[in-house]
Amino acid sequence: MSTGKLYIGRKVRESRLAHGHTQAAFAERLGISTSYLNQIENNQRPVSATVLLALAEKFQIEMSELSAGSSDRLLSALSEALADPLFENYSPGMQELKLVVQNAPGLAHALVACHQAYRRNSEQLAGFDQMSRTSGLADPTPYEEVRDFFHFMDNYIHEIDMAGEKLAHSIGIPEAETGAALAAHLEMRHGVRILKAAEGEEVLRRYDPASRLLYLNAYSPASTRHFQMAYQIASLELKTEIDTIARRAEFRSPESVEICRIGLRNYFAGAVTLPYQSFVTAARELRHDLELLAARFGASLEQVAHRLSTLQRPGMKGVPVFFARFDRAGNITKRHSAAKLQFARFGAACPLWNVHQSFELPGRIIRQLAETPDGVRYLCVATEIAKSGGGFNASRRRYAIALGCEVAYAGDFVYADGLDLNNRAAFDPIGISCRICERASCDQRASPPFKRRLHVDHDLRSPVPYRLE
Template identity: 40%
Template sequence: MTRKLLMGPALRRLREKNHLSQSAFAERLGLSFSYICQLENNQRPVTASVLLKLTQVFQVDLSDFSEDRNRRLLGELDAIFRDQGLVGDASVSPADIDRMVHTVPALAETLVALYQKQLHLQEELQQLVDRFYGDSQQAAQAPFPHEAARDFFNRHDNYFDALDRQAEQLAQDWALQPGRRAAALREQLQQAHGIEVVAGEANTLELRQYDARRRRLVLKPQLGDAQQAFQMATQLCFLAHGDLLDQACADETALADAQTRTLARQGLAHYFAGALLLPYGEFLQAARSMRYDVEQLQRRFQVSFESVCHRLSTLQRSGARGVPMYLIRVDQAGNVSKRQSANSLHFARHGGTCPLWHVFEAFAQPGQILTQVAEMPDGTRYFGIARSVQRGGGSFHAPRKRFAFGIGCELAQARELVYADGWDLQQPRAITPIGPGCRVCPRTDCVQRAFPPAGKPLHNDDFSESLVSYRLEG
């Protein structure tokens, strides 16, 4: 059924803009006074003939009365009232939002504009804090749950000793072997917890679904041995080692929010699963002997490129540390979905990351490992590798996830990585100047800059132009 077009407030704004009374407005349109009153009070819908008269008499744009505009407003207001960081637990129903859009659209537009201004100011403030204090200082705004959970892992250098040691001990007790882990974990879940592991539907996005009532764990059938083992280990952590998850989260006031705590617990369970598949001592020994060759480690442990990169970024056990590495995962749009650093590399929390980083070039050379020596504005140099990866697929219509991963270390430790062979690390043949992100980067001569730095006045000049998009005063 077609929705009736009610546009009383828009008609009232048009009449007042032209300084007309209701009777004069009705006369100009050739309509009765009572009909105009009913239209302005949303008691009658606007017909096509009335819209035609409006365009002929007042030369208005019909898009001003479009339902698409109302739908956009409805969507934007719905997002605003879902933002608990801004409005708390305010209970605003969809019906309330609908009435606001159709009754006082000017107020709805103003509210959306104010919300966008608020987000902009929050970002500007955090960028200034990042610029002057680094990522150890937070602006006085509540972060989003995923940001708070990510900060939680960074504060712990992406290493959780109790979980890691428990996983390592279980891997030894159960004699888990690459290529045969899934069968062993399936047996453990059945014998120790009475949980049956079964294959689910092929055409589903669900990787794992646990039915507590039926004691049944359903896995996506296309998963390989390591992927099945990872999902079973994740569920096992929730079922058998919830105390370790609670212990890891116990003293974290930043995890008081339920959503943030849920994300942190999920990340910790994934950490446990990765540690079970790649036991710390065995993996560290192999990484050192293979000089951190990711592809060799893939074959040795029969896991994905992504899994090896994750594990290399966690080798921070006291007395048995690996090379401290950063880890970053980006998509083709430049969104950073994972970032951890066990060394001094600073990631900006806002405004994206540096486009000169080779992790973005990896999409143009799928499957190839790219190397780079990069220098941050403070002069610290890093040696890193990057490669694109793809997950999903299996059929023409199956969805696929594409990411690029980057890992690396400070240049002083690069010789321990096989990828540095052939590089003169004392005088590298090519050094790429990068930054933490355009809005917080102090470099004034970068031709790739997408945004001016926060808090810096721009140079005004009508008589010259430069490859640098934004030139600064002084």
């Protein structure tokens, strides 16, 4: 097996932590020096064929997974960045890009970050027209920085996931009623009591540390109340672990650190209410039926779909899926892909994607077979969800969630039943976003792709008022 040079420091470190080894003990099991292992974990040296075989034999790391995941995401981000007209005189081939990602991932991340700063600068200047600002134009927003942190961590945080699963097992989840188990733990371990939030108080959760009272919105669904209780447990029990991870990320601003802390507590809440081993086993057994999984674990469809995108534990991975949440304007408010499909970092998603139809068919799960310009085919599932604070006059937030997998895994999903997976004509041609999609004949195109010259015929009008040369 020819692997080329592989820099898989994070995956090696995750495997070591999952087995509870120090660097010295792990290096001894692999038959290498501690200094060599330290260099591998910090991506200063690639892994050798001998180390790869030792990882597979002694720690059940699948070699087929070593170059996937974060490398695919980085390759997609780098490809999108270099599609910008800024680089019109440079058109690298896919093999060249793969070499950069594999051999110099730090350089690839730096280039992507520079391009993001350039894009933000350009967009803000366009929005402000001639208004000038002296600083901050090129910096990512704290929310964007934290979103990218989770994205390039494969949306899986090992220490937090293990802590959540350990707590779930200790209090009997999922066998016990989740809400009762969490409430009992909060009271017995921390002396925290659960009360209803005041009528008209528009909060999901409010904690008073002085009185040790946790107020929850009585009109929230049970799944939301359970999640908020688990979040509060993270605040009380995982401060050290969360602070360590946030500090290790080296964020640019204090705001990013605080948002990351929220994200890590949310991650813990998902890991408690949907504990890893129980959930991944149930997902296989129920063939990823979102409604059945939600009923079994007392969770919402969104919580289930999001959790499916985090099943990246070394040696126990779930089916690689993509997950995203959209608002009605087409903004992607959550996104992650463990599959080859990557979401556009700028601009809207492809209008041919079935997720946009979900708002027209509330309450229904819509299926779609789709093919991206690179020839990869997917099973896509989408549905509309609504969130309300309760009552006729309460505002109702509407979103659409999308979940899917490459067609090779479609048989693991109940949603593939009855679909002709072998008929290529059954797959709708979709793209990532118009600005990087090369499909010349798409009549839903919103904007021309970068690096393509346009031809306008004044005597001919087609659905798109130009053609690509």
